[in-house]
Amino acid sequence: MGASVADELSASQESYISVCQLSLYNYMNPISVDNVVTTYRFYAPLYDRLFGAAFEPGRRALTQAVRNLRPSSLLEVGVGTGLTLSQYPSTSRIVGIDISTHMLDIARERASKLPNHDIKLAAMNAESMDFPDGSFDCIAMPYVLSVTPNPEKLVAEIRRVCRKGGTILILNHFSGSRFWWFLERAVRSLADKIGFRSDFCFDEQILKYDWEIESVKKVNVFGLSKLVVIRNT
């Protein structure tokens, strides 16, 4: 099933990959760890008001998928201010990591109000995690892939720490929406300043890996983001 979803998507969009690569390599300012830390230090006190409600439908779709899976162990990469934490099953052992201690401080406050959940939060760069191979049944990554300095390194790490046959849930904005075309291009050179890449191709970032895509669902206003469910092969 996974292969056919990927095949269908890639058949219609294959020629688009080279365009994606052009935009990635020619127009994107590289994002550094320092950029992420500085930007999210600025965003932390405002984050929930700026990006809370606007991106909540996607988070709800992701947490619903986790509840359906009922994993015994769950890692949320880039947990931010912890907006998803209350929606995860209380039966799961939950670990949340983030590179921004300012975002994590808010997540810690949230977690402290969830006494029935088993939640551990830690400051860590997800591109080089301290966890042994195959540590988690499920990895959730809401709105992080287009933020991290090196998406390929992050993908390699999440595949390493997720057990074989486990589930990886990626929620992210991907470019290509006609409605946002102008805005995506207008701000793409500012990725290091605004804290995310606006011009982020699904083909280039998701379809190129030899993992099994189980489903892809459009979420958020105008289907601006996608929830991708992947089996870790």
Ligand SMILES: C[S@@+](CC[C@H](N)C(=O)[O-])C[C@H]1O[C@@H](n2cnc3c(N)ncnc32)[C@H](O)[C@@H]1O
């Ligand atoms: C757009 S926010 C998303 C926060 C949260 N997941 C949500 O749903 O609102 C991106 C988060 O990813 C974190 N982040 C980016 N790159 C990271 C990395 N390599 N390792 C750990 N956290 C990272 C940022 O610090 C920030 O808190």
